Amino acid sequence: xxxxxxxxxxxxxxxxxxxxxxxxxxxxxxxxxxxxxxxxxxxxxxxxxxxxxxxxxxxxxxxxxxxxxxxxxxxxxxxxxxxxxxxxxxxxxxxxxxxxxxxxxxxxxxxxxxxxxxxxxxxxxxxxxxxxxxxxxxxxxxxxxxxxxxxxxxxxxxxxxxxxxxxxxxxxxxxxxxxxxxxxxxxxxxxxxxxxxxxxxxxxxxxxxxxxxxxxxxxxxxxxxxxxxxxxxxxxxxxxxxxxxxxxxxxxxxxxxxxxxxxxxxxxxxxxxxxxxxxxxxxxxxxxxxxxxxxxxxxxxxxxxxxxxxxxxxxx
Amino acid sequence: xxxxxxxxxxxxxxxxxxxxxxxxxxxxxxxxxxxxxxxxxxxxxxxxxxxxxxxxxxxxxxxxxxxxxxxxxxxxxxxxxxxxxxxxxxxxxxxxxxxxxxxxxxxxxxxxxxxxxxxxxxxxxxxxxxxxxxxxxxxxxxxxxxxxxxxxxxxxxxxxxxxxxxxxxxxxxxxxxxxxxxxxxxxxxxxxxxxxxxxxxxxxxxxxxxxxxxxxxxxxxxxxxxxxxxxxxxxxxxxxxxxxxxxxxxxxxxxxxxxxxxxxxxxxxxxxxxxxxxxxxxxxxxxxxxxxxxxxxxxxxxxxxxxxxxxxxxxxxxxxxxxxxxxxxxxx
Amino acid sequence: xxxxxxxxxxxxxxxxxxxxxxxxxxxxxxxxxxxxxxxxxxxxxxxxxxxxxxxxxxxxxxxxxxxxxxxxxxxxxxxxxxxxxxxxxxxxxxxxxxxxxxxxxxxxxxxxxxxxxxxxxxxxxxxxxxxxxxxxxxxxxxxxxxxxxxxxxxxxxxxxxxxxxxxxxxxxxxxxxxxxxxxxxxxxxxxxxxxxxxxxxxxxxxxxxxxxxxxxxxxxxxxxxxxxxxxxxxxxxxxxxxxxxxxxxxxxxxxxxxxxxxxxxxxxxxxxxxxxxxxxxxxxxxxxxxx
Numbered sequence: 001x002x003x004x005x006x007x008x009x010x011x012x013x014x015x016x017x018x019x020x021x022x023x024x025x026x027x028x029x030x031x032x033x034x035x036x037x038x039x040x041x042x043x044x045x046x047x048x049x050x051x052x053x054x055x056x057x058x059x060x061x062x063x064x065x066x067x068x069x070x071x072x073x074x075x076x077x078x079x080x081x082x083x084x085x086x087x088x089x090x091x092x093x094x095x096x097x098x099x100x101x102x103x104x105x106x107x108x109x110x111x112x113x114x115x116x117x118x119x120x121x122x123x124x125x126x127x128x129x130x131x132x133x134x135x136x137x138x139x140x141x142x143x144x145x146x147x148x149x150x151x152x153x154x155x156x157x158x159x160x161x162x163x164x165x166x167x168x169x170x171x172x173x174x175x176x177x178x179x180x181x182x183x184x185x186x187x188x189x190x191x192x193x194x195x196x197x198x199x200x201x202x203x204x205x206x207x208x209x210x211x212x213x214x215x216x217x218x219x220x221x222x223x224x225x226x227x228x229x230x231x232x233x234x235x236x237x238x239x240x241x242x243x244x245x246x247x248x249x250x251x252x253x254x255x256x257x258x259x260x261x262x263x264x265x266x267x268x269x270x271x272x273x274x275x276x277x278x279x280x281x282x283x284x285x286x287x288x289x290x291x292x293x294x295x296x297x298x299x300x301x302x303x304x305x306x307x308x309x310x311x312x313x314x315x316x
Numbered sequence: 317x318x319x320x321x322x323x324x325x326x327x328x329x330x331x332x333x334x335x336x337x338x339x340x341x342x343x344x345x346x347x348x349x350x351x352x353x354x355x356x357x358x359x360x361x362x363x364x365x366x367x368x369x370x371x372x373x374x375x376x377x378x379x380x381x382x383x384x385x386x387x388x389x390x391x392x393x394x395x396x397x398x399x400x401x402x403x404x405x406x407x408x409x410x411x412x413x414x415x416x417x418x419x420x421x422x423x424x425x426x427x428x429x430x431x432x433x434x435x436x437x438x439x440x441x442x443x444x445x446x447x448x449x450x451x452x453x454x455x456x457x458x459x460x461x462x463x464x465x466x467x468x469x470x471x472x473x474x475x476x477x478x479x480x481x482x483x484x485x486x487x488x489x490x491x492x493x494x495x496x497x498x499x500x501x502x503x504x505x506x507x508x509x510x511x512x513x514x515x516x517x518x519x520x521x522x523x524x525x526x527x528x529x530x531x532x533x534x535x536x537x538x539x540x541x542x543x544x545x546x547x548x549x550x551x552x553x554x555x556x557x558x559x560x561x562x563x564x565x566x567x568x569x570x571x572x573x574x575x576x577x578x579x580x581x582x583x584x585x586x587x588x589x590x591x592x593x594x595x596x597x598x599x600x601x602x603x604x605x606x607x608x609x610x611x612x613x614x615x616x617x618x619x620x621x622x623x624x625x626x627x628x629x630x631x632x633x634x635x636x637x638x639x640x641x642x643x644x645x646x647x648x
Numbered sequence: 649x650x651x652x653x654x655x656x657x658x659x660x661x662x663x664x665x666x667x668x669x670x671x672x673x674x675x676x677x678x679x680x681x682x683x684x685x686x687x688x689x690x691x692x693x694x695x696x697x698x699x700x701x702x703x704x705x706x707x708x709x710x711x712x713x714x715x716x717x718x719x720x721x722x723x724x725x726x727x728x729x730x731x732x733x734x735x736x737x738x739x740x741x742x743x744x745x746x747x748x749x750x751x752x753x754x755x756x757x758x759x760x761x762x763x764x765x766x767x768x769x770x771x772x773x774x775x776x777x778x779x780x781x782x783x784x785x786x787x788x789x790x791x792x793x794x795x796x797x798x799x800x801x802x803x804x805x806x807x808x809x810x811x812x813x814x815x816x817x818x819x820x821x822x823x824x825x826x827x828x829x830x831x832x833x834x835x836x837x838x839x840x841x842x843x844x845x846x847x848x849x850x851x852x853x854x855x856x857x858x859x860x861x862x863x864x865x866x867x868x869x870x871x872x873x874x875x876x877x878x879x880x881x882x883x884x885x886x887x888x889x890x891x892x893x894x895x896x897x898x899x900x901x902x903x904x905x906x907x908x909x910x911x912x913x914x915x916x917x918x919x920x921x922x923x924x925x926x927x928x929x930x931x932x933x934x935x936x937x938x939x
Binding site: 014015018022023026027037137138140141142143144145146149150152153253257258261262272273276277279281284285288291292295 | 777784785786788789790792793866870873874877878879880890893896897900901904907911914915918919921922923926
């Protein structure tokens with residue numbers, strides 16, 4: 001187990017380094033003068049001079065990377081040439097909102113998907129199973145942004161649910177009731193996407209698990225069906241679910257961008273889209289770096305969870 | 317031995333609905349089992365013996381299966397009972413030792429937990445009492461270092477050890493009837509005897525009744541008092557183990573006996589394979605199901621189905637129109 | 649083996665037969681719908697449709713009528729015509745990027761699985777590293793600064809991002825076939841590598857590739873819509889489903905038709921793609937885990 005995790009950790013560090021190179025060279029992949037792109041609308045002789053000093057743009061490109069990397073490791077992602085605010089400050093303000101949104105939506109997704117998958121797997125091909133199958137398949141095909149539009153139309157406008165807007169966003173630490181009210185809609189929208197995926201993955205694995213001989217043995221002990229499902233069938237069926245969940249978070253962040261953009265929730269996605277609009281390159285670069293590393297770390301965490309759920313995995 | 321009947325099986329028929337039609341896996345099987353007695357159910361693959369053992373326990377899948385007849389276990393009717401009612405029996409009155417220990421233990425649950433689940437859920441023991449008892453059971457089935465093994469996952473145990481765990485699970489609820497369904501199929505030959513001896517020992521020690529299901533007559537020769545020989549879902553011969561071995565009348569029983577390796581044989585003795593294949597249960601011949609493979613078959617065998625008829629010895633029945641002549645001297 | 653195992657095999661065999669052969673009515677309905685969409689997109693110029701850019705000042709935010717089948721938007725443009733013309737962007741993006749993704753990823757995946765050895769090892773590691781990079785974020789990042797944004801750039805970026813995904817699927821699928829007896833037999837008989845790849849492996853990998861292709865197109869269409877929604881796809885006034893839905897946001901209450909029709913068109917298109925892909929996959933018996 002320890003060796004398995006150590007090996008994964010080495011891969012993780014390797015990937016993070018590659019990502020940092022990617023994020024750094026992003027600017028050089030694009031046609032045109034990097035300085036012009038980075039400065040965007042903030043292009044002035046003074047800023048240009050500051051940029052050259054900050055990034056060492058005169059120096060060889062390898063050296064530039066190490067200068068940049070050293071700064072990044074010190075939490076210095078540069079100072080935006082548009083807003084004049086340190087990039088890390090901007091990201092640190094937005095990041096908790098994304099984390100909260102993901103945590104809320106994932107709790108919601110698992111809370112809904114697991115019982116639904118169980119009730120389907122208990123009786124495959126029952127009317128409930130068929131209905132859930134068709135319904136989840138349909139939902140799977142509806143893009144998040146359409147879902148948002150529909151939900152906003154129905155919930156926010158028709159039902160006049162308050163607290164959806166940047167002016168009314170309140171940090172969790174300040175007033176959790178208002179905060180949760182404003183986070184409910186975006187979390188639900190994100191959860192709908194996850195629920196359909198988790199439901200389908202878990203259902204098919206549960207059905208396979210329930211046909212295993214060890215489930216018959218568990219039945220022969222005379223324990224309840226509920227206990228068989230939760231204690232005996234869920235864990236061995238969760239490997240693919242956790243793997244999917246780990247990968248899903250990446251898509252979730254992207255989906256989250258759209259939700260935030262539409263509902264004016266000042267998370268990373270909202271900041272990213274705004275920064276793109278302002279051509280604020282450094283902020284975009286910082287967010288890409290932070291989010292990429294975040295996705296990798298989350299993947300690693302879920303890989304670790306899988307080894308906890310199924311002790312056989314780490315041995316292979 | 318007590319005459320008190322623990323299990324009464326009467327005209328049990330188990331059918332499966334398949335898209336190709338109705339498949340009769342067990343057809344009109346009847347037998348009795350006394351308390352403390354052990355009975356062997358023998359037959360080839362596809363003879364219905366596994367389905368029969370699951371039917372006795374009421375452990376068939378919930379859908380696509382129908383059972384008729386009667387299985388009276390300690391006065392409780394199993395056929396047609398609700399899942400809730402059967403749950404009361406399972407673990408406490410009847411338990412099963414499964415075929416393949418590589419697949420019958422939950423791979424993600426520690427073996428100790430799989431044993432003390434019965435103790436805690438069914439017997440209402442508290443955590444520490446259940447743990448202590450589970451370790452006791454592990455020791456009883458011959459697992460060394462039981463305290464450490466309590467916290468082990470199945471994948472770290474050998475096949476033989478796993479089967480011992482499966483037996484410990486079955487014994488946890490102190491059942492009166494133990495169903496052992498080909499308990500050594502998945503094991504090394506050297507381990508097989510150990511497991512069978514263990515079953516034999518605990519059966520005697522705990523005073524349980526046991527049904528030992530196997531394709532290998534050698535397995536049941538010394539460990540059972542009576543035998544039920546099955547072919548194509550039907551009982552074709554039954555009697556005391558001694559009678560079936562020494563005075564069998566049904567050609568199929570002899571074929572089974574000849575295909576079973578015997579220690580007494582000189583080495584390199586050629587085993588006689590039974591010619592042909594077991595019949596397709598979806599499309600059984602009208603007459604005796606064994607007739608197409610039988611050297612003694614006559615026209616009557618292919619047109620008319622033989623029923624169980626008493627032999628000379630009490631309790632010895634066979635279904636054959638052309639019974640084998642009694643041999644002088646016993647083969648085992 | 650045991651009788652119960654044999655029995656379950658028997659039951660399985662019996663249940664598979666009728667299910668596996670038929671694709672079902674719904675499958676063909678979806679195929680028909682996709683064909684209709686494709687045809688409309690190709691023939692949009694020839695069809696008797698109003699110009700999608702022409703503004704009808706007499707009908708602004710009008711509801712559906714005989715004159716404007718789906719109504720008009722806030723600039724008086726015909727929604728039906730814009731939905732039809734808008735489908736071109738989605739279809740071009742989906743097919744274009746999959747041409748790149750499959751054009752590069754599929755041959756590499758097949759070759760890697762067939763050759764194995766060093767070639768396979770190196771390529772697979774490279775692909776998995778690229779795969780670890782969150783493609784969506786990278787795509788957004790690259791597109792946001794690679795101005796001016798054109799459909800071709802989106803196709804290139806998304807297509808390149810799809811290469812490792814296609815590689816992985818095709819490699820796994822080929823691997824499953826390449827070890828089977830008939831391939832080994834062909835090798836022993838001295839068939840050339842090209843012949844084995846084309847005649848033995850390709851026909852077996854193709855069904856999986858097709859179903860993954862369809863699901864891939866659906867994913868790209870969704871992605872393009874999301875990009876358009878964030879203002880990162882083709883610039884207005886060019887009609888695209890994503891653009892239309894994005895434009896409808898501000899006047900959602902005033903003119904729900906503007907949101908409804910492109911959304912419905914997109915969802916039905918995606919649903920058809922996914923359904924066909926899913927059906928083909930189950931038809932050719934590929935488990936979900938493999939994709």
